[in-house]
Amino acid sequence: MSHRQILADWPTEERSARAVQDELRARVVLDEPGPPPGTGFVTGVDVAYDDECDLVAAAAVVLDAATLDVVEESTAVGRISFPYVPGLLAFREIPTVVAALEGLDSRPGLVVCDGYGLAHPRRFGLASHLGVLTGLPTIGVAKNPFTFTYEEPAAPRGSTAPLLDGDEEVGRALRTRDGVKPVYVSVGHRTSLETACAHTLSLTPNYRQPETTRRADALCRRALAEAQEDATRA
DNA sequence: GCGACAG
DNA sequence: ATCTTGTCGC
Secondary structure (H helix, E strand, O other), X not given: OOHHHHHHOOOOOHHHHHHHHHHXXXXXXXXXXXXXXXXXXXXXXXXXXXXXXXXXXXXXXXXXXXXXXXEEEEEEEEOOXXXXXXXXXXXXXXXXXXXXXXXXXXXXXXXXXXXXXXXXXXXXXXXXXXXXXXXXXEXXXXXXXXXXXXXXXXXXXXXXEEEXXXXXXXXXXXXXXXXXXXXXXXXXXXXXXXXXXXXXXXXXXXXXOOHHHHHHHHHHHHHHHHHHHHHHHX
């Protein structure tokens, strides 16, 4: 789906946004293992906002999965399409993220999102939604446990604990640095939870957050700053 | 009804 | 997400 098609019928109200999630959820593919970690490309996406200027900037950064070297970068700037509502984050982030992905010449490979996929009140978070719209394999790696619960994983990097919604495992708390707060991994589209965790570990040789997210975060902030300058000047 | 709540 | 300096520690 193109950026324009997506924006053409983008919901404005919370009620219709939730209805979209309930409908699209059936299209999530959960029975594919996903691309093996350490080979091909891995792409990070992230978004930065300026609510005052009504500006949103997204970045997509393609990394070589084996070396974590940057292969290609893309940014897109737009208007804010939805307020932040817990559970409806995708409606705020996706239009500009898709535009940034469309700017790439490379095939993105696995897309790593800053947020959740299956770990979502209606089992259709940002990573699930982006996966269904693009057809790409996606995973979600969040910095906070949202409304979910978990037992503290053991201290060493690589330790995990189930991320639970009641008694249902919706993701995993994964320790990416010894003794540091874990990240919260969930499946998006066309990937298994095991694959998602393996990718997350291979993307965190030095920091808590995946290299994909760190690169995309830095890039979208830069893009937002430039857009703010342009807006101020005009 | 009240509080909590990915980014 | 964003507002924001110095500072403790490897």
